[in-house]
Amino acid sequence: MEFEKLPWNEIAVPLAIAEDGLARLDERLRTSPIRQGWISRTHFYDAAGSLWLDGELVHLEDLVLHDAAMDARTPTHELTRAHTVLRARRRIASAPGDWALSPEGLAALIGKEPAGQGLPLTPREADDVKPQGKDNASVRPDESEDQAWAAELAAIDAVVSRSSAVLAGEIASMPNRKPDIYDADWDEEARLEEWREDIKRLEGLPPVLAAAAAILAWEAIEPLQYAAWLGRVLGASILRARDKARFHLPCLCVGLRALPRETRFAHGPGPRLLAFIQAIAAAAEQGLKDHDRWILARHQLERHLAGRRSTSKLPALIELMLTTPLASAQLIAKRLDITPRAAQDLVTQLGVREITGRGRYRAWAII
Numbered sequence: 192m193e194f195e196k197l198p199w200n201e202i203a204v205p206l207a208i209a210e211d212g213l214a215r216l217d218e219r220l221r222t223s224p225i226r227q228g229w230i231s232r233t234h235f236y237d238a239a240g241s242l243w244l245d246g247e248l249v250h251l252e253d254l255v256l257h258d259a260a261m262d263a264r265t266p267t268h269e270l271t272r273a274h275t276v277l278r279a280r281r282r283i284a285s286a287p288g289d290w291a292l293s294p295e296g297l298a299a300l301i302g303k304e305p306a307g308q309g310l311p312l313t314p315r316e317a318d319d320v321k322p323q324g325k326d327n328a329s330v331r332p333d334e335s336e337d338q339a340w341a342a343e344l345a346a347i348d349a350v351v352s353r354s355s356a357v358l359a360g361e362i363a364s365m366p367n368r369k370p371d372i373y374d375a376d377w378d379e380e381a382r383l384e385e386w387r388e389d390i391k392r393l394e395g396l397p398p399v400l401a402a403a404a405a406i407l408a409w410e411a412i413e414p415l416q417y418a419a420w421l422g423r424v425l426g427a428s429i430l431r432a433r434d435k436a437r438f439h440l441p442c443l444c445v446g447l448r449a450l451p452r453e454t455r456f457a458h459g460p461g462p463r464l465l466a467f468i469q470a471i472a473a474a475a476e477q478g479l480k481d482h483d484r485w486i487l488a489r490h491q492l493e494r495h496l497a498g499r500r501s502t503s504k505l506p507a508l509i510e511l512m513l514t515t516p517l518a519s520a521q522l523i524a525k526r527l528d529i530t531p532r533a534a535q536d537l538v539t540q541l542g543v544r545e546i547t548g549r550g551r552y553r554a555w556a557i558i
Contacts, residue, residue, distance in 0.1 A: 198461050202400075205468045209399045212475030213435050219479060220438045225486050228513035230284060232485075233442050233478065235516050238277035240444035241420045242269055244455075249273040251516050252547075252554060259522055263552070276420055283428050284440040291428035292390065297383065300425075301415060382414035390429075398433035402426040403467035406443070407460065423447075426467070439478070443467070446474030488557045489513060495541055504529060508537050517546060517556035 220226045235254055242249045247269040254273050257266055266274075279300055283291045290296040389408040393401040409422025423443050430436040447455055447470040454466050492509045499505055504527050511526055512518060518526075523534035543555040 196461075197464065201461075202465055202468065205465060205472060206397065206400055209468050209472035209475065210397060210435070212472050212479070213399065213430065213441065216475045216478045216482070217436050217438050219482055223482065223486065225482070225489055225513055226438065228510065229478075229482055229485065230439055231514040232516050233439075233445070233481070234277055234280045234284070237280060237442040237444045238273045240442070240448050241276045241423065242273045244423075244444055244447055245420065247272070255515055255517055256519070256522070259525065261519075261521055261525070272420075276424070279421070279424055280440055283424065283431075288428075288431040288434065288437070291425055292387075292432055297387075300421060301379075301383075301418065377416055379415055382412050386412050386414050398430050398435035399468060399471050400464075401433065402429040402443075402471065403464050405429055406467050407463050410463075430471075441471060442474045442478065443470055445477055446470035446472070449473040449477060485513060485557060492541060492543075492557075504533075504537055505541060508541060512541075512543055512555070512557050517554045519552070519554045 220229060223229065235251060235258075239249050239251050239254055249269050253263070253266075253270055254277065256262055257270055257274055258277060282299070283296075286296065291300065386405075386408055389412070390405055393404050396404065403426070406422050406426035409425065410419075413419070415421060427436070427441045427443050430441050447466075450466060450470055450473060454469065457463055457466050489509065492512075496503070496505055496509075507527050508523065511523065515522070520531040520534045520538070523529075523538070524531045527534065527537075529537075538555050544558060545553050546556045546558070547553050
């Protein structure tokens, strides 16, 4: 990208606004008592927003329940993709700031690390990836005389092995890609190296401008055929690596969703770069609003703790409601180790808002 030809008179003011907004949000989170809850909730929002930008709808309730291994229905392909984005954001946020852009970080995020060294498994995935060999499969006694049965077992083991690789984040190492979906001549290694070379040339730029340019470069180069969303997450990680967002991982998808449609789909390097800068500013502004609203809700909920016993579960419920976008009675019961009936009683005492409008299978949230 030739930065000398960019319309700096149009970019300068939005760039300053984005830089200032990110700095204010990060400073607010530095000493915030709800920082971890804010980070946990916004991971869900940004993961769902990432799929929305790709034209797929993922309900936040389904994503929360899927992450807790409490699906109400069979997970869809879109839901598993959103969960992959969620796990990637968590991994980046829990690692050092420059980890995602390092060779080891990129290898983990795209699934090129050896098995067991990529993204950490959730409790749900740990249950699903248990060995499925002869020790826990029903095998006929006379296996030597039934080759068809042995072949079926081998096929099942192969499917389980492939599924385990996907759940462990090894998507890129999956063999035998269908030629009608994937381009066999797509050199991912060369494209990734080209993108990393572009990133090195951005070192002298302001953090927000460098992050926006990195996302734009990812769109132009398209290093991976199956993970266009990763460019936005890596753009956010650049802001962490540059110490512009030391205490959180910016939610660029949330910011992009807030922009008008004509801005999101602008054409040309200049307008596209400006759109990403505005998205970063919008994400910071929304983050500040959410933080102030949630910390006010925390103060209001803590009023219900007056006169409670030291063994009361209400403080734990307040912390839970602040770390998840919504919670069902079963989810509360699982996290607090109580019965669903006791969970409903606690929610009634706390006065949290019910958001489904149903009489059964209800969920509560701090809006």
